[in-house]
Amino acid sequence: MRPLLAVSRRHSERYCQEEGLSPCLDATNLLLEPLRNRVRHELLPLLRRYNPRVEQALLRLASAAAADAAYLDETANLFWQALAQRSRRSVQFPRPELAALSSALQSRLLLAAARHLLGDTAQIEAVHLQAMLAALAGRGNRRLSLPGSLAFAAEGESVRLMLGREATARAIPETLLTLPGRTKVAGWRIEAETLPAEAAEPAADPYEAFLDLDAVGSTLSVRSRRPGDRLRPVGLGGEKKLQDLLVDAKVPQDQRDTVPLVCAAWGIAWVVGHRLDERAKVGPATRTVLRLRFQRLKS
Numbered sequence: 001m002r003p004l005l006a007v008s009r010r011h012s013e014r015y016c017q018e019e020g021l022s023p024c025l026d027a028t029n030l031l032l033e034p035l036r037n038r039v040r041h042e043l044l045p046l047l048r049r050y051n052p053r054v055e056q057a058l059l060r061l062a063s064a065a066a067a068d069a070a071y072l073d074e075t076a077n078l079f080w081q082a083l084a085q086r087s088r089r090s091v092q093f094p095r096p097e098l099a100a101l102s103s104a105l106q107s108r109l110l111l112a113a114a115r116h117l118l119g120d121t122a123q124i125e126a127v128h129l130q131a132m133l134a135a136l137a138g139r140g141n142r143r144l145s146l147p148g149s150l151a152f153a154a155e156g157e158s159v160r161l162m163l164g165r166e167a168t169a170r171a172i173p174e175t176l177l178t179l180p181g182r183t184k185v186a187g188w189r190i191e192a193e194t195l196p197a198e199a200a201e202p203a204a205d206p207y208e209a210f211l212d213l214d215a216v217g218s219t220l221s222v223r224s225r226r227p228g229d230r231l232r233p234v235g236l237g238g239e240k241k242l243q244d245l246l247v248d249a250k251v252p253q254d255q256r257d258t259v260p261l262v263c264a265a266w267g268i269a270w271v272v273g274h275r276l277d278e279r280a281k282v283g284p285a286t287r288t289v290l291r292l293r294f295q296r297l298k299s
Helices: 009-019 035-050 054-083 095-099 103-118 126-137 242-248 253-258
Strands: 090-094 142-146 150-155 158-163 181-185 188-196 208-212 221-223 261-264 267-271 288-296
Touching (some): 035 054, 054 103, 090 095, 095 126, 095 158, 103 126, 103 150, 103 158, 126 142, 208 267
Antiparallel strands (some): 090 158, 142 150, 150 158, 181 188, 261 267
16 A cells, blocks of 8 residues: 555545544554654654645655656666576676666666565665675776675676676587587587578677688587687787687686687687687688577576
8 A cells, every 4th residue: 555645634634534434543653762753743843844835845856756766767677678687596787888877777777686686685785786886887807795695796898796606607518510500518509500602791699600611611619718729810910819819808707618619620710709710701712601600598
């Protein structure tokens, strides 16, 4: 039931009298110990000396604040649907997009993440929100411990709220790809198909790539990084250490083993989600294209 904020005590008592009703009196409402009663019996009469219509002014303020809050909640829900990557034990946001929002929307999204993981936000107080917002606005990597076995991490290009200690990142065992066909490994589904050269197009999805099949060969594998891995990123004009590439891409250290590497006989052909090797790219001499698409499987 909602309180009748816009109905005065005088009006409600008159209504009861006209309808022949006997209202109940809660004797505790006369006690001055509870703060709400001191506001009612002491503060409001004092404020009426400055503004006889103070109740109406407070009601207008409450109505305006409620309308603003409803708009912010609606807008935050749209960003929640667009940005939040959710599982049972974690919620992840892209850090640049979250940092670009107002603090009011950031707070609502972080509270929504806490509610998703904990069931409610009773344990998350203003001081915790302020700490998360400060970490989000700052530079570098930041981790915070929160109530309810909740952890916050702002690392690289991502912001995550996690329940307990996050599971160790899943390394990808070296696995041969089915060409053409589907392969499942370490939480990924990989789709491969061969196409005529004219079907190649710029990939809009960072987890999709078109490779020159003759250049990479018909035997490809996928795996995690290894010490000493190097590649020739498209457009660089030379070699680069995989470690340096992942650092430059701001991939959190504890997530680097989860980055899939598509490997040909001669080395890394594609750092999935990041860069293609110069030797694997489609060019004027390409006859057949290999289209690879990686999709994360739900936990």
